[in-house]
Amino acid sequence: MDFYKTIAEQAAARWQARENIREGNKQKLQHEGVVAVESADRIQMRLNRLSAAASKEKAFKASSSLAASLGQGSPTSFLIENVSFERVIGKSDFLGMDFLELALAVSRFVCRIQIRNSPGRTIGYGTGFMVSPRLLITNNHVLSSAQEAVNSEVEFDYQYDRYGRLLPVVTYGLEPQAFFMTDKNLDFTIVAVRERSFNDIELKRFGWNRLIADQGKVIHGDTLNIVQHPQGEAKQIVLRSNRLVDLLDDFAHYETDTEPGSSGSPVYNDQWEVVALHHSGVPKMEGGNLIAKDGSVWRNGMDPNDLVWVANEGVRVSSIVNFVKKQRIATAWEPLRDELLHKEPPHPFEAAAMASITPTNLPQPTIAAPGGGNSYTFTIPLHITVQVGSPQIMPLNGTANINQAAPVNAITGVTSGADTASAKVVKDEIPRRQQDSPDLREALQELEAARNEPYYDQAKDKAAKEAYYKNIQVGDLSGRELYEQLHELLEKSHTTRLTYNQARHQHLYPRVDLHPDKMLHSIYTGEVYAPETFIRNDFEITERLESQAREQLSHIGSLSEAAMAEHLDILEAGAPYNAEHVVPQSWFAKRDPMKSDLHHLFACETTCNSFRGNTPFFEFADFEEAIRQGCGKREGNSFEPSQGHGAVARATLYFMLRYPGEINNNAKEYTNDRIEMLLGWHEKDPVSKYEFHRNAEIFKVQGNRNPLIDHPEWVGKIDFAFGLG
Known part of the structure; x- marks a missing residue:
């Protein structure tokens, strides 16, 4: 909240x-x-x-x-x-x-609002819901002005399906010029939504709740x-x-x-x-x-x-409706207000039937009318959580076999007649296609090369480190001066800026994030994964879903680069594994080079990535005594991982040095007291051989290094507060 x-x-x-x-x-x-x-x-x-x-x-x-x-x-x-x-x-x-089926149907009317003060700059989130075929309601303090509404967007279906994967989000712009009414005292805003999403899906498919006075x-x-x-x-x-x-x-x-x-x-x-x-x-x-x-x-x-x-x-x-009735509005807005006040919505089940928006790779159950009449297909996937607390994470040594999914109830999405464990395959048993893509072959070749080379050459890396910092004379530098000199070095030497796919597929998974056992270890759980399985899974699911997305959207014509990038982000979130950004992407609006900077990317289970969300790291006083499972502990706007405290602290501090102002100085991101916490994690969990290896490999690719790994003794001398916005 x-x-x-x-x-x-x-x-x-x-x-x-x-x-x-x-x-x-x-x-x-x-x-x-x-x-x-x-x-x-x-x-x-x-x-x-x-x-x-x-x-x-x-x-x-x-x-x-x-x-x-x-x-x-x-x-x-x-x-x-x-x-x-x-x-x-x-x-x-x-x-x-x-009652639960209705809950799932009605939930389709609810959306997430990305609040933006300018195009592309997200400053927060809110919730809203449809109250007529075109109008959405939220709080005045979420969207306080028509200008804010122009820049903001609303996202439907931002939720998990029955397999724990994020659905493709359907995003709409707002049209305050068509209708906009707000009141600070009653803290509401009603605004028109565009009739078609950015990928050309009709708004009417989501239905609405009528406001009843x-x-x-x-x-x-x-x-x-x-x-x-x-x-x-x-x-x-x-x-x-x-x-x-x-x-x-x-x-x-x-x-x-x-x-x-x-x-x-x-x-x-x-x-x-x-x-x-x-x-x-x-x-x-x-x-x-x-x-x-x-x-x-x-x-x-x-x-x-x-x-x-x-x-x-x-x-x-009742107070909101009475207010809306009394307002004098532009003549052009009156039809939309009349719909809001008088138009009866379809039954939620009918609204769900109209939607017919389902992932094409999942079973499509139907509910047939008696006597073989019309049939209807429902997919209303929503994660309903009854127990509040840490999720239980099972080691994901394989991948969900979504081609052999058990039958599901068409409304509730509940699996029937099958044990969920049967939808797992053992590590290294992912079916191989007859012909691997060139990108996949390249990633596997990089993995094979990494396996045949020494894990970490300390002498060679020592020479590279000394040359890199030769112009940094710590001496009597103030905390601010040392911060500024290191920032300038990191930015100037960051000569190769990767795409996100390049960072993950060609570098992070096959080489950068390998541990001394030449395996991938989840940054938050410590679970061990075979790199080939991880890489193949990522390519298999990404390529399959990309293909389906292009097929579904083919009638639109070419998508903009930004729209396709956003769609692919959503698809990536549906895989069992992905890359965890220790500085959440929403804090920097998913922009590059931050998004693809290997220094703060780590292999992780999607479940843990989602469990953490966009919350900052925190140290709980009762963490060691608490019953913890899997990812760690989360309460409110705080998350402490089960593993990797030192590594994630040094990656976060690197980000503050490299990208000043991208992390805001507030309780939702980081404040000075949480910087002190990160410094404490750095001291208690020293740099490991794994991090020395990561740093050396990233240096070869990007051209810059993490000073907190190379010179742990500098950490207490740097004033990281200058990195907060």
């Missing part, structure tokens, strides 16, 4: 002001039930909406062969027709399985659901762990035992109606001060994840 202090403080003030009322209502709700908290009129409105939802669901099932094929039960109709009043108003935790969508004690892109990560869903505890005129408060939600996310009731636009967590406040987890006063510059969060706050949909 991005942190906006003023908004959070206002939410905390509203929370404090209602404390007596809220606590009184919670006691009444617990001992006397909802009738002691809600008026008879509001309870009746809630029942009316539940009844209307059940009738609508029945009508859909009766008129649609698609719905009939999905089964007749629904959580809403079951509640209305078969249970008592007390269970209607939220006392039961039992829901039909189609009517009362009765939610009452005290009801559970709520949030679909979101937390901290700009792949889409996630929080099911029924938020509970409504208070309704204000314009805001709703809901308590949860999870992290605060993401700015701009939809807050749903159990009938998947939007009840609020999430906009802030509610931090604990005492005496006008925000409180940190250790009980101290939280001050500006501290990590927002150190705050004590007591609740979530969303803007009520």
Whole structure:
């Protein structure tokens, strides 16, 4: 969650002001039930909406062969027709399985927003969702102006499929000139989205949620659901762990035992109606001060994840709709506002059926209408995480055999009738094609050459190192002077600038990242991989998916270089292995030469790469005692790897020397105290033979070296703070 202090403080003030009322209502709700908290009129409105939802669901099932094929039960109709009043108003935790199917269908309406202050310069992320065929809603503090919207983009399907791979993202530009409405007090922005994506996919395929002004969508004690892109990560869903505890005129408060939600996310009731636009967590406040987890006063510059969060706050949909109705707008905008206020969306299942956007290499299950009528294909892949914590990473000694995938449920994506372990192949058993591509042959030849050469020639490298630093006279240089001289040397000597494919395929995997055993070791887990398997897997999957992408997009004509590069980035993320950037790519907008600089690229499992996301490194006080699995430990905006502390610290410090200003001085990236942490890792985990080898090999390719590996004693003399933007 991005942190906006003023908004959070206002939410905390509203929370404090209602404390007596809220606590009184919670006691009444617990001992006397909802009738002691809600008026008879509001309870009746809630029942009316539940009844209307059940009738609508029945009508859909009766008129649609698609719905009939999905089964007749629904959580809403079951509640209305078969249970008592007390269970209607939220006392039961039992829901039909189609509740999850609806969750997956509705999640397609939600997207990630790349916030940009200029073309190509991402400054943050938010969540948004479609509220009409053309209009998207998010927070004012996510998109505060039409100019910001012009530069920004929205991304649908940024989520994992059932194999744990990222889907191809569908990206759209925004058109504030067609519609733009915002309000700072209600913290919302509604903006038009282009009708076709950058790769020519129609926007209407994703569907939308209508914003409903009517009362009765939610009452005290009801559970709520949030679909979101937390901290700009792949889409996630929080099911029924938020509970409504208070309704204000314009805001709703809901308590949860999870992290605060993401700015701009939809807050749903159990009938998947939007009840609020999430906009802030509610931090604990005492005496006008925000409180940190250790009980101290939280001050500006501290990590927002150190705050004590007591609740979530969303803007009520009824308030937003009433505001939209009253605004005077340009005549040209009125049709889009009318659609927003009055147009009925298709049922989420129908919207999913219209999408028909599926990876062509996966099984395409169908749900056939009775009697052999029309058939429909669904793929609504979304990773729903129930347990919060570190994922369990199994050693990936082979690769997923996606050509022999087990049958999956068309809606939920759940594998049936097969053990997931059977979709693995043993290391070095990847089927070889009849003819390897020239690039693959070159990579394998480079690996063979590396195996037949000495791993590391210390004497030769010592001479090269002395020649490289001959003009650096540390002497009485200040920390800033030493920083500036080293930066100038690293930049000037970086004479060969690789493409990303060159860096990975021709250098990193076959030679640079080999350990003394001539194997690849994951930087975060230490798991060992045969280099040939790693290389072949990378080429096999990349080339296959590239081919499919070109086939799918052939009707468009030629893609721009930038669009193809972005598409290939997404495809690479679908492989079991990839190159980890210890300085996350989003921090420097995936630009070269940073993206392809071998000094901060390491072999890694995609699962660990995704688990870390774009969070900075951190040292947890309880790390050694904590139960850890696989990649390491992550909480909020902090990640500590299981392995490789010294190596990743020296790679990060190199980046600060080589690219000043590309890492920002803030809690989302690095602050001075985290530089001290990296220096500590450097001291506790000395340079290994593996790093000496890496440094020497990269020097041969790029022309520059990592001074923190060559001269570990200089680290305490360099003022790395000058590398922060």
